[in-house]
Amino acid sequence: MTILVTGATGNVGGSVLQQLLQTGAQIRATSRNPLTAGLPESVDVRAADLADPGSFKEALEGVEKVFLFPSPAGIEGFLEVAKAANVRHIVALSSLAAAYPGDNDSPVRMMHLTVEHAIEKSGIDWTFVQPGAFATNTLAWARSIRQDGVVRLPFPDSQSSPIHEYDIAEVAVAVLLNDGHTSAKYRLTGGESITQHRQVDLIGEAVGRSLRVEVQTRDEAYEDLLKQFGQFGSAKLVNSLLDMTEAAVDHPGDLETGVQDVLGREPRTFAEWAVDHKADFAG
Ligand SMILES: NC(=O)c1ccc[n+]([C@@H]2O[C@H](COP(=O)([O-])OP(=O)(O)OC[C@H]3O[C@@H](n4cnc5c(N)ncnc54)[C@H](OP(=O)(O)O)[C@@H]3O)[C@@H](O)[C@H]2O)c1
Known part of the structure; x- marks a missing residue:
């Protein structure tokens, strides 16, 4: 099973990548600029930009699961490409702002809701990781x-x-590597x-x-x-x-229990x- 990690040069995606590497899982990563991404040489890094969904066609070939950085621009197109590639499960980084009822004028809440709603409608299995302040x-x-x-x-x-970004990533990795998390939304603080x-x-x-x-x-x-x-x-x-x-x-x-629920321990x-x-x- 190949897992694609988007946002792999970021705080959370970088930690997801590191933790998956330690498990020996088969992984691929994307960056808009692979040459300057600074990722480990052992990682298969492809150029792809969520704002240009067609750029994901090659990167998604043979991929079963995706860790998705939440970018509303191009999300619908990305999901079409993912569906065509037979991606089975998307674990999306989202936000507590999308989990709590709130101000629909809030840009942070709305961008994450846009991504979540598109994924929910896509027909691909999903899990949302909804952290509060990093x-x-x-x-x-x-x-x-x-x-x-x-x-x-x-x-x-x-x-x-x-x-801690390691905790967000550890929850995402547990979801990527184990069954039983489909349609779950994990609130993390x-x-x-x-x-x-x-x-x-x-x-x-x-x-x-x-x-x-x-x-x-x-x-x-x-x-x-x-x-x-x-x-x-x-x-x-x-x-x-x-x-x-x-x-x-x-x-x-707010104190949420997502880390304890998934990992069975207290957050860092x-x-x-x-x-x-x-x-x-x-x-
Ligand atoms: N900060 C908070 O308190 C907080 C709370 C809740 C949720 N969040 C969510 O977490 C996100 C930040 O996560 P982070 O700290 O891990 O990120 P980060 O360190 O800011 O890094 C951003 C990552 O996203 C990738 N990226 C950006 N635009 C892209 C695009 N158009 N196509 C493909 N990749 C793209 C970048 O990859 P390349 O540059 O290599 O292409 C990079 O790996 C926020 O945007 C928000 O959605 C944040």
Whole structure:
């Protein structure tokens, strides 16, 4: 059985690929730029872009299962190509934003719902992995931590239950390698709700440095986020993220049981994540 991993250069897809490699499964990966993807030489990497579904024809030949990065552009076309290739099961990275009833004006919720609805209608078996906030979101702080030992935040008391990308990937791999997960939607979070300020402190402990939090205005944060998102940024997206962060001030993040349900153990902690990533923040 060949498993195709899309988004294989990303945080979650990269970990799915690494974990599948360790199991000896037969895998293939895609990247829009295989030459610069930096994936292990043993991996069969093909060029493919979800925005151009026809580019997946070769990559999907002989593939039985797919780990799918959620890109709404081209999703219908991708599913047609996957169906023609007799793909049996799609394990899609989605989001908790799609799981909770909510604001249909939220760009994050709507893009994931678009992908989920298309897959549900495709006739291909599916499983949705629906994580909340990624611990990797804090990698956006790495530059200012390395340069000045500072993190600038508008709402440092905002809470979330960040999840380690290894846990998201481990759930996806368990689903890819075992039967019994068809039509399941797994809601995933870390096991503890913590403030952004506490996350900064835990990164400081991991790198052995005392870090400072500087409170910035919402306007300053807006400008920073627009720059961070580059071509994917929009006023609507950035404002929606800032609204969510502000609403979570002194409000504990949701705790979901997907990791325990699938893996039978507690999620990794943010402190463990910070140690796993200390090289990103050191220097
Ligand atoms: N951040 C959060 O808190 C959060 C929470 C819930 C869900 N999510 C979901 O998780 C996603 C981020 O996952 P991540 O952190 O693993 O990603 P990432 O590290 O940002 O990497 C993005 C990956 O997607 C691939 N990709 C992007 N556009 C593509 C396209 N048009 N065709 C094919 N591949 C494409 C890239 O591959 P190449 O560049 O090699 O082509 C890369 O491997 C978000 O977009 C969201 O859907 C995020």
